Amino acid sequence: MKKAFAVLLPLVALLALASLVIGPADIGPIAALKALVAGGDGPLPLVMREIRLPRMLLAILIGGSLGLAGAAMQGYLRNPLAEPGLIGISGSAALGAVISIQTGLSAAFALALPLMALAGAVGAVLLLVLLAGPRGGSLTLILAGIAVSAMASALTSLVLNLSPSPYAAGEIVFWMMGSLADRSMVHVWLAAPFMAAGALLLARTGRGLDALTLGEDAAGAMGVHLTRLRLALVLGTACVVGAGTAVAGAIGFVGLVVPHLLRPVVGARPSALLWTSAAGGAALLLAADIAVRVVMPDRDLKLGVVTALVGAPLFLHLIWKTKGEQA
Amino acid sequence: MRSARAFLAALCLGVPAAAQAQDAAPRRVVSINLCTDQLAMMLAAPGQLHSVSMLATDPRSSAMVEEAQAYDINHALAEEVWLMQPDLVLAGQYSSLAAVAMLRRLGVRVAQIAPANSLEEVRDHIAEVGTLLHREAKAEALTAQFDADLAALRAPAGDARPRAALYYANGYTTGDQTLAGQILAAAGFANVAAEAGFPYGGPMPLELLAMAEPDALITSRAYPGGSRSEEILEHPVVERLRDAVPGAIMSDADWICGTPKVLGAMKKLTDMRERMRPAQ
Numbered sequence: 001m002k003k004a005f006a007v008l009l010p011l012v013a014l015l016a017l018a019s020l021v022i023g024p025a026d027i028g029p030i031a032a033l034k035a036l037v038a039g040g041d042g043p044l045p046l047v048m049r050e051i052r053l054p055r056m057l058l059a060i061l062i063g064g065s066l067g068l069a070g071a072a073m074q075g076y077l078r079n080p081l082a083e084p085g086l087i088g089i090s091g092s093a094a095l096g097a098v099i100s101i102q103t104g105l106s107a108a109f110a111l112a113l114p115l116m117a118l119a120g121a122v123g124a125v126l127l128l129v130l131l132a133g134p135r136g137g138s139l140t141l142i143l144a145g146i147a148v149s150a151m152a153s154a155l156t157s158l159v160l161n162l163s164p165s166p167y168a169a170g171e172i173v174f175w176m177m178g179s180l181a182d183r184s185m186v187h188v189w190l191a192a193p194f195m196a197a198g199a200l201l202l203a204r205t206g207r208g209l210d211a212l213t214l215g216e217d218a219a220g221a222m223g224v225h226l227t228r229l230r231l232a233l234v235l236g237t238a239c240v241v242g243a244g245t246a247v248a249g250a251i252g253f254v255g256l257v258v259p260h261l262l263r264p265v266v267g268a269r270p271s272a273l274l275w276t277s278a279a280g281g282a283a284l285l286l287a288a289d290i291a292v293r294v295v296m297p298d299r300d301l302k303l304g305v306v307t308a309l310v311g312a313p314l315f316l317h318l319i320w321k322t323k324g325e326q327a
Numbered sequence: 328m329r330s331a332r333a334f335l336a337a338l339c340l341g342v343p344a345a346a347q348a349q350d351a352a353p354r355r356v357v358s359i360n361l362c363t364d365q366l367a368m369m370l371a372a373p374g375q376l377h378s379v380s381m382l383a384t385d386p387r388s389s390a391m392v393e394e395a396q397a398y399d400i401n402h403a404l405a406e407e408v409w410l411m412q413p414d415l416v417l418a419g420q421y422s423s424l425a426a427v428a429m430l431r432r433l434g435v436r437v438a439q440i441a442p443a444n445s446l447e448e449v450r451d452h453i454a455e456v457g458t459l460l461h462r463e464a465k466a467e468a469l470t471a472q473f474d475a476d477l478a479a480l481r482a483p484a485g486d487a488r489p490r491a492a493l494y495y496a497n498g499y500t501t502g503d504q505t506l507a508g509q510i511l512a513a514a515g516f517a518n519v520a521a522e523a524g525f526p527y528g529g530p531m532p533l534e535l536l537a538m539a540e541p542d543a544l545i546t547s548r549a550y551p552g553g554s555r556s557e558e559i560l561e562h563p564v565v566e567r568l569r570d571a572v573p574g575a576i577m578s579d580a581d582w583i584c585g586t587p588k589v590l591g592a593m594k595k596l597t598d599m600r601e602r603m604r605p606a607q
């Protein structure tokens with residue numbers, strides 16, 4: 001686990017630095033970093049502090065959240081296919097966020113945006129845990145996830161299509177694919193407290209998740225309070241995923257890819273996987289966000305497109321493997 | 328009922344309905360595009376125009392809301408337009424393509440008008456719609472008035488040209504090769520989008536806008552109903568820019584269509600440039 005961190009943390013730092021110096025405006029890296037730290041006249045400090053810094057911070061926070069939530073859900077459901085985006089949690093959070101924007105709630109009360117996204121996410125996680133709880137198989141989980149996902153995206157589209165704003169329908173893409181373009185520090189402050197609370201909740205599930213690998217009865221015998229574990233997981237996941245989705249849309253596959261890649265490195269202990277996955281998620285999302293800026297700088301490519309291009313083949317591979325095991 | 332049956336029959340059999348002879352003036356015109364709506368309302372003879380599209384009655388997009396009240400409203404759907412039994416349908420080049428294709432298949436005469444990308448094309452389109460409606464004299468009078476008003480508003484060539492940015496929802500900007508860009512240029516502004524490499528416009532990253540440091544900022548008016556797309560206009564960078572430079576929130580209606588109404592937009596810009604003069 002220490003070895004994984006020794007690689008991941010410098011990687012995150014390096015990518016964060018790259019994220020700060022890469023952008024559509026042609027600014028030298030030294031000048032950019034100097035303006036970020038020291039300020040100065042002209043538009044440069046503004047660009048660095050109000051556009052690039054929040055973008056970098058959100059990539060770390062959201063990537064970390066998704067990695068963490070993915071690892072926790074996979075540990076709890078003992079299923080490598082559990083992922084917040086794939087099973088409809090992000091989509092439901094997006095629905096909550098869209099409702100808060102379209103009803104004007106978020107304009108009247110800024111916290112309504114993350115709170116409504118949180119509510120959407122809680123609803124989805126509860127539904128999934130009820131439908132496919134610890135005893136349910138992969139198939140039940142994926143089917144329940146597909147149903148929740150489809151419902152959430154249909155309702156999101158419905159709300160946006162009913163909106164009087166002519167831009168609303170075009171926003172469907174943002175909510176389904178996610179983007180970090182042109183976010184501000186306001187969004188960071190809006191999301192960060194919820195993510196911190198959720199991360200704390202999820203961090204405390206580590207021991208319980210480890211015990212759960214031995215089965216529920218064994219975990220119970222070891223003194224793990226299963227109801228409390230479930231509650232922490234539901235609320236924690238909803239907090240981190242809801243807050244991230246509220247400000248950047250639904251970004252899929254991060255929580256699937258990262259734990260999968262890191263599991264061989266840290267071993268099968270869920271508690272060890274939690275924080276390494278958070279670091280890995282941050283690295284992956286930073287890299288994806290750099291990619292959308294480098295590959296198509298003038299197209300506003302959505303972040304979820306990149307993560308899906310990386311994640312979907314892996315998902316297929318996982319299904320293939322699961323099929324092999326069952327046969 | 329009978330016309331509905333005829334609609335079905337024509338649809339199934341592909342039999343063209345009796346097409347009006349093209350050399351007679353159309354007597355029942357239906358327009359299904361916001362811009363042709365407005366040109367038709369300006370040019371048509373009394374009773375000649377039967378229906379305009381719903382957008383023509385929306386004050387956020389239409390500069391002729393009151394005039395539009397006098398007409399039936401359509402939603403640019405083939406079925407309702409067919410049932411109105413028009414002898415000429417005016418449509419946009421790129422909108423409601425399925426409806427246009429179906430109406431043509433049913434034998435209705437449909438004229439498609441391209442969106443105007445310059446003030447010169449505004450004149451062309453007035454003439455084009457005038458010819459279609461057999462109202463050439465009216466079109467010529469309108470063009471003459473447009474030319475005279477434009478000449479009076481156009482900025483003198485020697486004046487300083489402040490650099491302005493057009494910035495809309497989703498960070499969209501419009502460049503020199505668009506109607507909005509041409510209005511801006513004729514009013515005596517240089518367009519920041521062209522400098523930044525967007526001759527036709529497109530989504531301009533916020534940091535390019537900030538780095539360009541425009542002298543004036545022109546943003547669109549917010550629509551009702553919250554939207555994430557318009558949130559960018561409240562980004563701290565845009566707000567700071569708006570505080571620092573004379574910004575003008577412009578109603579979109581005058582800017583959207585290539586009609587003489589664009590002079591209203593130009594007038595506001597010219598006034599803004601006049602106000603900026605002492606500061607220079």
